[in-house]
Amino acid sequence: MTDTTRPMQETSLRPQGPTGRQVFGLLGLVVAAVLLWLIFAQWPDWLDAILISKKAFLSAILNGLTLAGLYFLVASGFTLIFGLMRNVNLAHGSLYLLGAYIGYVVTDWTGYWLLGVAAGFIVLAVVGIAIQRLVFRRLEGDDLRQTLVTIGLSIIAADLMLAVWGGGTYQIATPEWLDGAVKLPVVTAVKSNGTAVYLTYPLYRLVVLGAAIAIGIGMWLMLARTRIGMMVRAGVDDREMLAASGVNVHAVFALVFAFGAGLAGLAGVIGGSALSVAPGEDVRYLLASLVVVIVGGMGSIPGAALGALLIGLAEQIGLVYFPTYGVVLTFVIMVAVLAFRPQGLMGKAR
Amino acid sequence: MSADADIVGAVAAGQAPGTAAAHVALAVLLVLYPLVASDFFLTQIGGYSLIQGLIALSLMLLAGYGGMVSLAQITIAGVAGYVVAIFGVNNSGVHGFGWPWWVLVPFAILCAALASSLVGWISVRTSGIYTIMITLAIATASFYFAQQNYSFFNGFPGYNGIPAPQVLGVNWRGPMPFYYLCLGTASLAYAAVLYGQRSTFGLTLQAIRDNPRRMHALGFDVTAHKVFAWFLAGVIAGAAGVLLVWFQGRISPGTISVGTAINVLIIAVIGGIRHPIGPFLGAVLVVLLQTFAIDIVGAARFNTLIGFVFLVIVFVSPDGILGLWQRFRPRAAREAWTPEP
Numbered sequence: 001m002t003d004t005t006r007p008m009q010e011t012s013l014r015p016q017g018p019t020g021r022q023v024f025g026l027l028g029l030v031v032a033a034v035l036l037w038l039i040f041a042q043w044p045d046w047l048d049a050i051l052i053s054k055k056a057f058l059s060a061i062l063n064g065l066t067l068a069g070l071y072f073l074v075a076s077g078f079t080l081i082f083g084l085m086r087n088v089n090l091a092h093g094s095l096y097l098l099g100a101y102i103g104y105v106v107t108d109w110t111g112y113w114l115l116g117v118a119a120g121f122i123v124l125a126v127v128g129i130a131i132q133r134l135v136f137r138r139l140e141g142d143d144l145r146q147t148l149v150t151i152g153l154s155i156i157a158a159d160l161m162l163a164v165w166g167g168g169t170y171q172i173a174t175p176e177w178l179d180g181a182v183k184l185p186v187v188t189a190v191k192s193n194g195t196a197v198y199l200t201y202p203l204y205r206l207v208v209l210g211a212a213i214a215i216g217i218g219m220w221l222m223l224a225r226t227r228i229g230m231m232v233r234a235g236v237d238d239r240e241m242l243a244a245s246g247v248n249v250h251a252v253f254a255l256v257f258a259f260g261a262g263l264a265g266l267a268g269v270i271g272g273s274a275l276s277v278a279p280g281e282d283v284r285y286l287l288a289s290l291v292v293v294i295v296g297g298m299g300s301i302p303g304a305a306l307g308a309l310l311i312g313l314a315e316q317i318g319l320v321y322f323p324t325y326g327v328v329l330t331f332v333i334m335v336a337v338l339a340f341r342p343q344g345l346m347g348k349a350r
Numbered sequence: 351m352s353a354d355a356d357i358v359g360a361v362a363a364g365q366a367p368g369t370a371a372a373h374v375a376l377a378v379l380l381v382l383y384p385l386v387a388s389d390f391f392l393t394q395i396g397g398y399s400l401i402q403g404l405i406a407l408s409l410m411l412l413a414g415y416g417g418m419v420s421l422a423q424i425t426i427a428g429v430a431g432y433v434v435a436i437f438g439v440n441n442s443g444v445h446g447f448g449w450p451w452w453v454l455v456p457f458a459i460l461c462a463a464l465a466s467s468l469v470g471w472i473s474v475r476t477s478g479i480y481t482i483m484i485t486l487a488i489a490t491a492s493f494y495f496a497q498q499n500y501s502f503f504n505g506f507p508g509y510n511g512i513p514a515p516q517v518l519g520v521n522w523r524g525p526m527p528f529y530y531l532c533l534g535t536a537s538l539a540y541a542a543v544l545y546g547q548r549s550t551f552g553l554t555l556q557a558i559r560d561n562p563r564r565m566h567a568l569g570f571d572v573t574a575h576k577v578f579a580w581f582l583a584g585v586i587a588g589a590a591g592v593l594l595v596w597f598q599g600r601i602s603p604g605t606i607s608v609g610t611a612i613n614v615l616i617i618a619v620i621g622g623i624r625h626p627i628g629p630f631l632g633a634v635l636v637v638l639l640q641t642f643a644i645d646i647v648g649a650a651r652f653n654t655l656i657g658f659v660f661l662v663i664v665f666v667s668p669d670g671i672l673g674l675w676q677r678f679r680p681r682a683a684r685e686a687w688t689p690e691p
Contacts, residue, residue, distance in 0.1 A: 086479065087479070088479055088482055088483050090482075090486070138665070139665075143479050144419065144479065145664055147479060147482055148615075148619060148660075148664045149661060149664050149665070151612055151615065151616075151660070152657045152658075152660040152661040152664060153657075153661070155609075155612065155653050155654075155656065155657035155660070156653070156654050156657035156658065156661070158653065159651060159652075159653035159654045159657065160654060163651065163654075283490060283608050286486075286490075287486075287487060287490040287491065287494075290483050290484075290486060290487040290490075291487050291491075293483070294480075294483060294484060294487060298480070323498075324498045324499045324500065324501070325495075325499070326498070327491050327494045327495045327498065328491075328495060330491065331488075331491045331495075334484075334487060334491075335472055338472055338475050338476070338484070339472075339475070342475040342476045343476070
């Protein structure tokens with residue numbers, strides 16, 4: 001008995017109660033439990049009355065997750081470029097849209113969707129290297145001018161894309177093996193004759209989510225485990241020291257820029273297949289990247305994932321439950337984060 | 351060399367050489383401009399340039415003296431515009447409370463200034479390059495909100511048929527009165543900025559721009575000074591917003607779109623953000639380009655042209671037209687003084 005009471009006395013002697021980490025962990029567990037119950041339980045009527053229906057709620061969550069995957073793909077390139085080169089690439093939305101158009105052209109021409117995805121990545125990576133070499137190298141060390149230049153580039157790019165592809169809306173054709181819907185093991189309602197109605201969801205969107213998670217894990221492994229990743233992480237923390245220790249920072253910059261731009265192009269093709277390709281999408285995804293990176297923390301990949309999750313869910317839930325105020329919800333999240341953690345949820349204070 | 355140093359010193363104090371004479375000459379030119387200008391040049395070029403210059407001036411105040419490059423100035427002008435549309439008179443049959451102009455205009459400008467302070471308070475929590483990101487996010491989110499929301503902003507169509515008031519028997523939307531109204535507002539704002547940059551507040555703000563950490567250590571409230579600069583910029587942008595909505599007679603989400611937000615930055619950067627005359631120079635150039643370049647390159651590719659002009663300016667001269675002028679002028683002056691070898 002004495003053996004078990006002694007540690008308890010010790011903990012009670014500590015001046016503060018549970019640590020912040022413990023509180024957040026507990027909070028996370030409670031939220032997870034509530035979510036699991038919401039997903040698998042049969043909803044009572046009062047809950048249906050509040051949240052419209054279980055089907056609407058779960059669809060909003062799934063749509064939010066898919067959108068978060070897409071946002072993560074776009075924003076992770078943005079945040080890497082920002083973290084390493086300290087310039088806000090305001091042409092990032094244009095890279096997304098250009099990738100989507102290129103994906104459309106290649107898919108339409110060859111008939112292979114995967115070729116379109118590859119083309120979106122490769123062409124935009126080359127474009128990224130070109131921008132890095134021709135523009136950013138010349139304005140090295142002047143962050144504001146670099147950012148201004150990207151604004152100029154985005155204006156020209158938007159206008160030229162309008163000239164080439166016009167103002168119409170395109171939809172990239174997905175291959176047959178990605179079409180159709182899957183039945184998820186989640187019961188949304190039980191009919192009066194006792195048969196359960198399962199939730200169905202488009203397969204393609206689940207694939208988008210899976211691809212985003214896979215790319216995210218791949219990126220994390222590359223950053224955490226490889227030599228190049230080590231250089232990139234070192235560059236985010238202190239690029240001068242990295243250069244001083246004999247690393248060719250320009251090569252690292254070019255590589256990261258190519259990878260970030262390529263990811264934006266890839267996201268363009270994937271997003272253009274799930275949603276649509278039209279002028280104005282560049283601004284939408286630029287806004288998404290900005291907000292995701294502000295919320296998640298500048299230069300942080302896990303931050304981009306967390307920010308994308310929050311913003312994607314907020315946008316879709318807002319769309320279902322308070323249609324004309326959905327943008328405000330996103331905005332409130334951004335302001336709240338800036339008010340309490342100006343460097344972003346996962347960002348480091350500089 | 352001493353001529354160079356003199357000019358640098360004078361520019362730092364906000365005074366180009368021969369400033370007073372230049373100001374008088376400029377004022378006379380601008381006041382007499384209606385004598386030679388047609389109605390089109392008076393309103394579409396003159397008045398519109400002055401309005402755009404005012405909005406860009408509010409950005410110049412923040413960027414030049416405070417080091418905060420904002421992309422939300424058109425949003426702040428839009429706040430004043432929407433207030434005029436909602437609480438004044440409009441043809442759209444939504445709201446339109448018909449407040450008299452002498453209540454409406456100060457109220458609209460106050461709303462804009464408060465909105466600006468809010469944007470400032472949000473964005474000064476971070477610094478430097480982040481300000482651009484945050485203000486662009488705010489501008490874009492406001493645009494989407496105005497487009498989706500019908501209960502306040504009347505959604506996509508916005509508000510139409512917003513008249514300028516008739517005061518003292520003058521229709522202030524008539525070409526001549528409207529030009530002088532814009533000119534008066536712009537001169538007032540310009541003079542206020544010139545005065546303000548040498549006031550205690552202006553000098554403190556510039557010191558904070560150069561070294562916030564030291565100013566903080568000296569006991570200055572950095573955040574409060576920055577937010578007050580945002581408030582002042584909001585007053586200027588709000589006045590411009592009122593003029594803009596009278597000029598166009600309508601306001602819609604298109605007025606505060608991302609393109610127009612970036613346009614304000616382009617005007618300020620092309621003109622030069624080191625001196626308050628820069629935004630007006632930039633505005634005249636951009637408005638002239640907008641009006642006449644369409645005949646040269648066609649309406650469709652206008653943005654490519656303006657984008658290239660912007661890129662060239664950013665690459666060649668970070669201080670815009672003013673920077674170009676200052677770069678070549680001292681050399682000419684020095685060459686005149688140096689004897690031939």
